[in-house]
Amino acid sequence: MVGALSTASPAYAALPAPVADAYVVSTQALGGVVAVAPSPESAYPSGGTRTLVGLDVGPVATTSVLTATTAGNPVDGTASASATVDKLGLDLGVASVALTGVNSTCNATPTGATGSGLIAGGTVTVGLLPVSLQANAPADTRVDVPLVGSIVLNEQTTDADGVLTVNAVHITLLPSLNGANLVIGHAQCGGAEPAAAVPMINPSVAGTGGGAVLAGILATVHVRRRNARSAASTV
Structure with a gap:
């Protein structure tokens, strides 16, 4: 009987509120080359679209528009994230990387999240030897590059709360x-149990025990919103 009840229950994520994060590029310092903080970055809440027109910092160089977007809806427990850039180059010292058509997406509902991190094309050049990177690669496609390290295309990981992280490269x-570590095209999202609707108050009750009922409802809403803000601040 317990098993039947468990099966019938909705597979809600453990998060108290939906979350999302996106950025186009982030790199750690490479020797004497400065690190690049997540740029541009959007996070839900509050969400929205962040853009940069070109970037030339540390190992990163591009004249294209970099766009990161996040959104969410606590009423239905959904969230989304995306990161895009048309062209981007990386100077790793011992090698150079050229990428085109970077597009990462993540979409979450209360029952889980799906996404993809794709490139239209790319090459890694070590000395005079170019190595092609697969376009629209399957999830977690690994490429080992001699003298450089490793590259994972369409990297996807899901944590215990059901939050999906997608990195195009x-x-x-x-x-x-x-x-x-260098990440290009990052999209992360996690769904949550839909926020409960606040029930209507019967005017005939308000004059007697209605005040206590209303106070209890408002307290529940306050705690729920406080928990949502607390969860979002830790992401």
Whole structure:
């Protein structure tokens, strides 16, 4: 009987409120080259679209528009995130990387999240030898690059709360190159149980015990909103 009840219950995520995060590029420092903070970055709440027209910082160079967008709806427990850039180059010192058509997306509901991190094309050049990167690669496609490190295309991981993280390109350099991490096209999202609707108050009750009923309802709403804000602040 317990098993039947468990099966019938909705598979809500453990989060008290939906969350999302997106950025186009983030790199750790490469020797004497400065690190690049997540840029541009959007996070829900409050969500919205953030853009940069070109970027030339640390190992990153592009004249394209970088766009990161997040959104969410606590009423139905959904969230979404996306990160895009048309062209982007990386100078890793021992190698260079050229990417086109970077597009990462993440969409979450109370029952789970799906997404993809794709590129239209890319190459890694070590010396004079270019290595092609697969377009629209399956999830978690790994490419080992001699003298450089490893690259994972369409990297996808899900944590215990059901939050999905998608990276279109995740480069991990060898320890001799500081073991730095570079992420291009990051989209993260997690759904939550839909927010409960506040019941209507019967006017005939308000004059007697209605005040206590209303106070209890408002207290529940306050606690729920406080928990949602607390959860979002830790992401």
